[in-house]
Amino acid sequence: MADLSIDFVGIKSPNPFWLASAPPTNMGSMVERAFDAGWGGAVWKTLGEPIRNVCSRLASIDQGPQRMIGLNNIELITDRPLDVNLREIRECKRKYPKHALIVSLMVESKREAWHEIAKQVEDTGADGVELNFGCPHGMSERGMGAAMGQVPDYTCMVTEWVKEATSLPVIVKLTPNVTSINPPARAAVRGGADALSLINTINSVMGVDLDTMIPHPNVNGLAAHGGYCGPAVKPIALNMVSELARDPEVGVPISGIGGISTWRDATEFLLLGATTVQVCTAVMHYGYRIVEDLIDGLSNYLDDKGHTSVCEIIGASTRRVTDWGNLDLNYKTVARIDHAKCIQCNLCHIACEDGAHQCVPFTQIDGKRYPVVDEAECVGCNLCYLVCPVPGCISMVRLDDGQQPLTWRQLTNRQPAPVSGD
Amino acid sequence: MSSDTTPLLSQQEIEHNFREIAPPLSQAEAILEANRCVYCYDAPCTRACPTHIDVPSFIKKIASGNLTGSARVIFEANPIGATCARVCPVEVLCEGACVEKTLMAKPIEIGRLQRYATDAVLSKQRDVLQAGAPNGKSVGIVGSGPAGLSCATYLARLGYAVTIYERKSLAGGLDTYGMAEYKMSQAVSQDEVAQVARLGVVFKTNTEVGRGVSFAELQQTHDAIFIAVGLGATSRLNIPGEDLAGVYDALAFIERIKSRDWASVPMGRNVAIIGAGNTAIDAVTQARRLGAERVLMIYRRTAQEMPAYHYEYELAKKDAVEFLWLTAPVEILADETGTRVGALRCVRMELEPNNVGGAARRGVRPVPGSEFVVPVDIVIKATGQQKLRAWFEQLPGVELDEGGRVITDRETMRTANPKIFAGGDCVNGGREAVDAAQMGKLAAQGIHESLTGERVEFVGARSSV
Ligand SMILES: Cc1cc2nc3c(=O)[nH]c(=O)nc-3n(C[C@H](O)[C@H](O)[C@H](O)COP(=O)(O)OP(=O)(O)OC[C@H]3O[C@@H](n4cnc5c(N)ncnc54)[C@H](O)[C@@H]3O)c2cc1C
Ligand SMILES: Cc1cc2nc3c(=O)[nH]c(=O)nc-3n(C[C@H](O)[C@H](O)[C@H](O)COP(=O)(O)O)c2cc1C
Ligand code: SF4
Ligand code: SF4
Ligand code: SF4
Numbered sequence: 001m002a003d004l005s006i007d008f009v010g011i012k013s014p015n016p017f018w019l020a021s022a023p024p025t026n027m028g029s030m031v032e033r034a035f036d037a038g039w040g041g042a043v044w045k046t047l048g049e050p051i052r053n054v055c056s057r058l059a060s061i062d063q064g065p066q067r068m069i070g071l072n073n074i075e076l077i078t079d080r081p082l083d084v085n086l087r088e089i090r091e092c093k094r095k096y097p098k099h100a101l102i103v104s105l106m107v108e109s110k111r112e113a114w115h116e117i118a119k120q121v122e123d124t125g126a127d128g129v130e131l132n133f134g135c136p137h138g139m140s141e142r143g144m145g146a147a148m149g150q151v152p153d154y155t156c157m158v159t160e161w162v163k164e165a166t167s168l169p170v171i172v173k174l175t176p177n178v179t180s181i182n183p184p185a186r187a188a189v190r191g192g193a194d195a196l197s198l199i200n201t202i203n204s205v206m207g208v209d210l211d212t213m214i215p216h217p218n219v220n221g222l223a224a225h226g227g228y229c230g231p232a233v234k235p236i237a238l239n240m241v242s243e244l245a246r247d248p249e250v251g252v253p254i255s256g257i258g259g260i261s262t263w264r265d266a267t268e269f270l271l272l273g274a275t276t277v278q279v280c281t282a283v284m285h286y287g288y289r290i291v292e293d294l295i296d297g298l299s300n301y302l303d304d305k306g307h308t309s310v311c312e313i314i315g316a317s318t319r320r321v322t323d324w325g326n327l328d329l330n331y332k333t334v335a336r337i338d339h340a341k342c343i344q345c346n347l348c349h350i351a352c353e354d355g356a357h358q359c360v361p362f363t364q365i366d367g368k369r370y371p372v373v374d375e376a377e378c379v380g381c382n383l384c385y386l387v388c389p390v391p392g393c394i395s396m397v398r399l400d401d402g403q404q405p406l407t408w409r410q411l412t413n414r415q416p417a418p419v420s421g422d
Numbered sequence: 423m424s425s426d427t428t429p430l431l432s433q434q435e436i437e438h439n440f441r442e443i444a445p446p447l448s449q450a451e452a453i454l455e456a457n458r459c460v461y462c463y464d465a466p467c468t469r470a471c472p473t474h475i476d477v478p479s480f481i482k483k484i485a486s487g488n489l490t491g492s493a494r495v496i497f498e499a500n501p502i503g504a505t506c507a508r509v510c511p512v513e514v515l516c517e518g519a520c521v522e523k524t525l526m527a528k529p530i531e532i533g534r535l536q537r538y539a540t541d542a543v544l545s546k547q548r549d550v551l552q553a554g555a556p557n558g559k560s561v562g563i564v565g566s567g568p569a570g571l572s573c574a575t576y577l578a579r580l581g582y583a584v585t586i587y588e589r590k591s592l593a594g595g596l597d598t599y600g601m602a603e604y605k606m607s608q609a610v611s612q613d614e615v616a617q618v619a620r621l622g623v624v625f626k627t628n629t630e631v632g633r634g635v636s637f638a639e640l641q642q643t644h645d646a647i648f649i650a651v652g653l654g655a656t657s658r659l660n661i662p663g664e665d666l667a668g669v670y671d672a673l674a675f676i677e678r679i680k681s682r683d684w685a686s687v688p689m690g691r692n693v694a695i696i697g698a699g700n701t702a703i704d705a706v707t708q709a710r711r712l713g714a715e716r717v718l719m720i721y722r723r724t725a726q727e728m729p730a731y732h733y734e735y736e737l738a739k740k741d742a743v744e745f746l747w748l749t750a751p752v753e754i755l756a757d758e759t760g761t762r763v764g765a766l767r768c769v770r771m772e773l774e775p776n777n778v779g780g781a782a783r784r785g786v787r788p789v790p791g792s793e794f795v796v797p798v799d800i801v802i803k804a805t806g807q808q809k810l811r812a813w814f815e816q817l818p819g820v821e822l823d824e825g826g827r828v829i830t831d832r833e834t835m836r837t838a839n840p841k842i843f844a845g846g847d848c849v850n851g852g853r854e855a856v857d858a859a860q861m862g863k864l865a866a867q868g869i870h871e872s873l874t875g876e877r878v879e880f881v882g883a884r885s886s887v
Contacts, residue, residue: 065458262486286461292479297488304490391449 002302003309004295006040008276009169009194009253011127013100015040016270016310017294020257020278021104021130021173024288027080028088032095037288038295041100043197043278046077046132047085047117048106048144059206059216061232070232071281072206074217074224076138077106082120090124100276102171105162106132106144114158115165122166129168131159131193133184134175134200136227146200149175152187159191171255174198174240176233181240186249196244197255197278199237201227230281234259238272242321245273261290263297270310271317325414328405333380333396335360335373341393342370348384348394356383375399426668426688426762426800430713436684439711443604444508444534452538456485459530462521464886467532470519472860473500474882477516481535492539494550497617499863499882501551501575502568504544504614505597506856507536508606513733515856544613553621554581559873562587562644564631567595568855569650569846571618572862573869576880578621580870586623587640589630595652597855599677602704604711608680637816641841646869649817649828649837649844650862653807653852659696663754668763672697672705672804679708687712690800694718694766696751697804698728703738705802710741717743718796722750722771722786748772748786752793754801765797807852817842827851834868835861843869 004015018041061070107113133149140146172188176199215223237258256274261282349371352360359377459481467477483492496503512533520529566588597611656671693709698721748771757764770792774785809826819839828844845861
């Protein structure tokens with residue numbers, strides 16, 4: 001069995017699976033049960049000046065019979081007294097010395113306030129702090145959370161304050177509610193961040209009750225935008241993680257968060273450059289027990305691929321992500337249908353007809369009408385392959401016409417545009 | 423008059439008739455079905471499974487694409503998980519308890535998903551269980567059916583040197599020789615036996631304890647002994663004509679089918695099966711598949727009292743079996759050769775008015791003057807298996823109850839002799855393969871505790887929470 005242990009900027013963890021700062025890490029008894037279930041680390045529910053929450057605070061979106069493909073919340077940071085949390089953190093770390101225990105922080109934008117809380121956390125024996133610059137609702141209206149994460153100068157400044165006060169590793173948790181993720185990430189690194197974690201939740205309105213015409217979640221007749229997370233946000237998170245993993249001006253380890261439910265999701269984050277991953281929604285849906293298959297599935301995958309340590313795959317796919325201008329314009333694929341598998345639903349035909357390039361006409365084969373790809377016309381867009389309900393029925397086949405690769409950049413001699421925004 | 427192995431159907435027709443009643447799930451089906459499972463916590467399906475397989479865990483591993491892990495979860499709780507996937511009466515076990523059955527009368531197809539996962543590793547011979555470091559102790563097991571295989575697996579995982587003594591030429595017990603051929607073939611049971619053998623368990627086949635090797639010898643060789651001999655041959659009818667050619671014990675009949683050597687299988691146009699348990703159903707449905715034109719199921723009580731499961735009864739009805747309720751055989755009549763079955767004389771029965779002496783069910787008695795004769799070529803006896811009372815006499819200190827079942831401690835499966843443990847059909851009087859597997863697991867725990875003083879608890883030894 002491959003070695004799953006991780007060293008994340010000096011924080012040791014038996015595996016790369018951490019709980020994200022959220023309800024599942026609300027208090028000591030919960031984190032301890034999570035460690036017992038197999039979680040390698042946990043980021044404590046964000047500490048700060050205790051707040052009052054509203055009721056209700058969660059809403060979700062379903063996809064057919066599948067519940068909660070996306071979750072939205074308007075919960076704030078911890079509502080428990082600071083001293084109680086600090087005491088439980090100390091106790092938990094004492095009981096679980098081999099697990100990673102990180103404490104998420106958010107206080108008002110005052111140097112002393114950040115110094116004070118960072119020192120208090122260091123005193124508990126916790127392994128690191130995570131700065132919550134991402135909460136997109138409520139806290140941001142008070143000048144905290146995303147309000148800091150959206151202004152790179154603030155991000156840099158507050159990170160510096162925390163670094164002044166503690167020798168613990170400092171992880172900055174970024175908000176995805178920005179036009180480009182690179183400037184705030186670079187700012188955090190400039191401020192001394194040892195690592196980055198992302199993504200926090202995305203601004204969202206989950207829907208409207210058509211009877212009452214009140215949007216979800218209803219707080220006495222009113223609603224506010226909330227933070228979106230869960231399986232549906234994974235592609236957004238993967239993009240942001242891979243953007244930072246390949247940014248030479250970032251260059252610090254990343255903890256990937258957003259929509260991770262299975263070992264496959266987690267492995268994708270690792271391949272795209274995350275060293276650890278954090279999970280919230282999937283645990284809120286199914287419980288701590290899901291970590292068993294995260295560990296088992298990753299471990300079997302590594303064994304199958306002949307790896308002896310999870311570290312060998314971290315960032316293995318990062319170099320496969322590039323700018324559009326570096327893609328090969330001469331690379332050609334076409335769709336091909338295996339008629340032995342085809343169930344004649346004709347979705348490929350209508351998708352191509354009305355949504356692509358009209359190149360999946362019908363042909364009679366053995367007295368039956370089958371869709372057949374007109375390879376001369378097919379532009380290799382993937383659409384038919386994506387809509388086909390039968391596994392392995394449509395494959396995208398490479399047509400090699402011997403041409404040398406040619407990119408748009410080579411064709412136009414353009415240089416990459418610099419990332420701007422800070 | 424034809425000999426009774428003259429085929430009534432072509433080879434292809436027979437093969438077609440014996441195709442799997444529950445074929446494997448395709449990848450698309452398995453993924454869809456696995457995603458339909460809501461991943462219950464403290465799941466009712468797991469509680470209903472006698473081996474308490476963590477069903478939601480193995481199903482979610484199918485959904486996540488971790489088939490190796492999925493099979494491991496299954497085999498850790500049930501070493502004959504591939505057999506059980508095909509032969510378990512799921513309607514009254516896991517699937518009967520599934521919340522999706524409550525929600526919309528469509529339980530998750532747990533058995534077929536279990537098959538999907540276990541097939542994936544058995545076909546690759548990918549081992550998901552490992553033998554423990556040798557602990558220097560040795561255990562002998564008599565019988566290689568579900569109970570024996572299960573106990574051997576757990577003991578091997580703990581580091582025991584395990585030897586299984588089996589009187590038949592192939593290991594697997596009724597998994598190999600008894601399961602209806604349309605449910606599973608011998609290949610599945612042999613794959614599972616091979617998996618157990620790869621853990622280092624030694625199989626001594628063609629070795630009958632009490633004949634080829636004495637029980638005393640076993641006691642000298644091993645630190646403890648697990649008895650998993652199952653039950654004996656089918657009970658006799660004790661009516662005239664019982665020894666005519668063409669009268670079969672259901673077990674012997676099914677055993678011949680299991681060889682798939684169709685030329686050696688008895689076939690008849692008119693077949694009578696005596697009894698109405700699950701074995702009787704297996705006999706009628708298979709006789710039908712061999713090409714019998716008329717199949718009669720003869721039972722002295724009514725449909726309400728038949729011991730077979732409801733869905734098994736439905737299967738027999740679908741196969742157009744004729745049921746003669748409240749009917750008992752009184753004599754098997756020879757045909758013109760004088761040596762072969764030609765007809766069956768029966769008598770009508772009626773229910774006695776009251777439960778005599780508080781008996782669980784009402785008695786039946788013959789109706790005077792109601793005898794009738796039906797022409798048949800084959801009679802199959804399926805009136806329940808006998809207990810191996812005589813065999814147990816050679817086991818010092820082992821006690822049987824009045825029903826002939828071995829008396830054991832319920833948790834450790836220890837008999838009255840502290841070195842001898844027992845499990846499976848010989849203890850419970852004849853239930854399902856999965857029950858025998860669970861008893862094998864409990865016995866392994868009991869043996870380990872008695873030999874080392876250490877308590878271990880294997881996955882699914884008890885129901886959760
Ligand atoms: C026809 C039939 C169909 C069935 N169908 C199903 C089904 O669909 N689903 C289901 O769950 N259950 C089914 N069962 C029940 C199931 O087969 C049994 O509950 C299960 O096999 C019991 O396991 P066991 O290990 O106790 O005994 P067995 O499987 O009977 O194994 C006992 C083994 O011990 C060997 N043995 C006996 N004496 C000696 C000796 N002296 N020396 C050496 N070896 C010896 C025997 O040869 C045999 O291999 C069926 C049973 C029958 C009879
Ligand atoms: C109810 C709820 C409360 C949350 N509270 C916090 C918080 O206090 N601090 C924080 O940094 N992130 C918080 N998050 C965001 C999560 O930590 C995580 O970044 C996000 O949910 C994405 O991960 P997921 O898709 O696995 O849920 C919260 C999320 C939810 C659903
Ligand atoms: S989408 Fe797939 S299954 Fe449907 S017609 Fe096209 S090739 Fe056949
Ligand atoms: S072993 Fe049998 S009862 Fe248990 S889960 Fe599998 S199919 Fe269901
Ligand atoms: S009861 Fe049904 S839905 Fe629930 S875990 Fe079991 S198989 Fe899945």
